[in-house]
Structure formats: structure tokens, C-alpha cells
Amino acid sequence: MIYCFNEMPNRKGLILLQAKKTARILLTCAGSLLVAILVGCLLMTCVYALPTGRMQTKVSESIASIDTEGGSFSWAPGYSSARLDGYTDNIMMQTAVFEGSGNPLQDAMLNQRMVYPKAELYPGQALINYVYGSRNGEAISYGRYWHGYLLYLKPLLLFFNLSDIRMFNMMLQWTLCMMLMLLAYRKAGFRLALPLGVSILALNPLSAALSFQYSSMYLLTLIACIVQLSLELYNKSHGWLLYLWLGILTAFFDFLTYPPAALGICLILGLVLKAGSAKEKLACAVGSGLAWGVGYAGMWSGKWLVGTLITGQNILADAMETAQYRAGSQSTAAEGGSSLSFGQVLLKNLGVYCNAAGLLLLLALLMLLGCLIIRGGYRFQRGSGNLPALAAVALIPFAWYFVLRNHSGVHYWMTHRNLSISIMAITCLIGFSLDKNGGPDHG
Secondary structure, three states: OOOOHHHOOOHHHHHHHHHHHHHHHHHHHHHHHHHHHHHHHHHHHHHHOOOOHHHHHHHHOOHHHHHHHOOOOEOOOOOHHHEOOHHHHHHHHHHHHOOOOOOHHHHHHHOEEEEOOOOOOOHHHHHHHHHOOOOOOEEEEOOOOOOOOHHHHHHHHHHOOHHHHHHHHHHHHHHHHHHHHHHHHHHHOHHHHHHHHHHHHHHOHHHHHHOHHHHHHHHHHHHHHHHHHHHOHHHOOOOHHHHHHHHHHHHHHOOOOOOHHHHHHHHHHHHHHOOOOHHHHHHHHHHHHHHHHHHHHHHHHHHHHHHHHHHOOOHHHHHHHHHHHHOOOEOOHHHOOOEOOHHHHHHHHHHOOOOHHHHHHHHHHHHHHHHHHHOOOEEEOOOOOOHHHHHHHHOHHHHHHHHOHHHHHHOHHHHHHHHHHHHHHHHHHHHOOEEEOOEOOOO
16 A cells, blocks of 8 residues: 555654543542542531431441440451451541531641550540540541541441441442343353353452451442452553542542552453553553552642641641651551561462362362363463463562562451452463353353
């Protein structure tokens, strides 16, 4: 084919076009973050205007559970994944029922709760003291988090106690989980539904239903994946916006539990269904990850800056100091007082799955794979287009553990859930690499 010189692509024009596209993306990110921060401040101010008297009454109805479970109750002793984070759940309820100063905006930025002498390490006892009327403690701030969970926890505590909320939480989570599994099956059959189901098991849905601390990320993961599949965003040019807003919502709702899980699982769903070459999928994975990172870091730092400006307290300095500590290798005496190497952190998190249940699930998956190959006639395709992108996503948990070594080592019974990303990436790679009779079979 012969082209005239004037029809040849103009290099300067292409550069200008790319510059405009980049500028639009940057403006979209900045605008989204600004809107999210303003709306977040408004919503938190509104929820802090709710009366706390009824909330304290409902919490007092839950004293038996709070006192019995303590700070680290396990519904299956011996299994770290079955450990609930009662310590943080009680802090969340303390924050929800705290009466505040009467200035909802300032209270929404400071997120105060009351601690008592010799009870600071026992939030459950501090919560009990507070709802029984004791006010002789010290009000402390926890302003480095958004505490977005208060948007649902405060209103729920107006009418329901801890047991009620747990039951509602379980019903909601299982409903969303079934919707997601059905969507995944409709999109690509068992080769997608099975890896997704295994990754959800790795998140331990029962623990998520019983613990406020785990619920935010689990619900965000389910909802983001449902939106991804329902709207087929993986094949749309604006699909990266899902990850930008997922990062924003993660920073808003999460209490630093296992943030990458929602990103990784949602991203894997999109990558295996996305049309395109291996290079295009890898570029999509990198771009989506960057969008999530911008949303996550931007929204979180927005709270530090706005909180500092509104309250006059140096929330930014407190956040930076804590971030530096969590990224280090040392731990306090209360957290074990040891130095954690990257290898030790990995072993702690991987070790959570080294038990009878984990072994049984692995054997079941290997038997299924063996049956598909031996009896079903399935064979592995060469040069799977999903390999580079899925390999990159599978490394997300390890990068997270490396960056946040202290947090991931001390809280391994919670942060191991990030490995659900790697588990899903590996099982999806296997599932989508199998074909039958010379062609892929999605059934």
C-alpha cells in the first residue's frame, strides 16, 4: 500500500495527542480526589452529628460477647485465619459511641475515643467502662484514618446490638458472594468461578462476617468485582476509573487490614476476560495498579492534610511517624519486641495456610487437575497471553510485605489474606491455560 507523505503520522501531533491524554487523566485523578475528600468530610461530619446515647445502650447489650471474646478470639483455635480482631473491633465501637465535643466537623477529623489507666491495651474493657458511664479516662485521637466504617456502624448501633449487626453482615456478604460467583460462572464457566471461589476461601468469609475490622475490605472486594463483571469494564477505555475509586474507597473505609486484596482479585478477573495481547494486558495491569495507588495514597494523605488544617493538631506528622514505623523491621515490646526479616514475614503469612484444611484444599485441586488432564483430555496451551500480567499481579502481596514489613509480620493473622491474590492468579493461569481438543473450553 502506498501512502502520500502528508498522510504519514505526524510525530509532533502524536506527542501532543499523548500529552493531552495524559493531562486529561491527571486532571481526572485530581478532580476525583478533590471530590472524594470533600464528600468524605461532609459524610463523616453528618454521621458524627448522630446522637450517641442510643448507641451506648445497644453496645451495653453486647457486653457479654465483648467480655467473653476479648481481643483475639478464635472460632477455630489453632487456625490463625479463624482469629477475630476483637481488639480493633472494640476500638471501632469506642470511636462510634464517643460523645465528642459538639463540633461534628472537628470530631470527624479527630476520631477520638476514651482510654483508662491500665486499660489502654484492653479496648474491650475501656469500651465497657465508657458505656457504663465512666468518664474519668483520657480522650485520645486516632485521626490518621478516615474511619469511613462509621458511616454504617454508627447508624446501625442506633437500632441494633453487636449480634444483630453480625447477622446482617453475614447475610449481606453471602448474598454478594453468591451474586459474584454466578456472574463469574456466566462469564467464563468453572475456569473462572473455581479460582475465584478458592481466593474467597483464602479470605475466610466466616471471620469477615464476625469482625468489623475485616468486613470493610471483604465487602469492597465483592462489590468491586461485581461492578467489574456487570459493566464489563475490563474491555472499556475508562475501566481504570474503577481502580482509582477502589483505591479511594479502600483508604476511606479500611483500617489497614489487607488493602491490596480488592485490587488484586478484581484486576485478575478483568485481565483473564480482557481481549488483547499479553503486552496489552500487562500494560493494563500496570496502569490499573497505578490508578489504585494514586487513589489510595491521595485519599489517605487528604485526611492527614485536611485534619491538620481543621483541628490544628499535627495529624500529618503522626501519620508519617506511624508509616515509618510500620515500614520498618522492629516491633515494640507489646508486639513481640523482635526484628523481622523479609523472609520471616513471608513465612509467618504463608504459614497461616499450612494446616490440615489448606492441605485438603490443595489435594482436592490437584486431583481435579489430574482428572481434567487424564480423563478429560485437557492439555496446557503454550505461551498463554495471561502469563506476564498474572505473574505481575501475583507479586503484589510480596511487594506489600516488603514495604510494610512490621505491619505484615506483627499482624500476619490478618495480612495473610493478601495472598489470596497470588492464589487466584496461579489457579486462573492454570485454568485459562487448559484446552480440550485443540481449543479452549470455558465450561
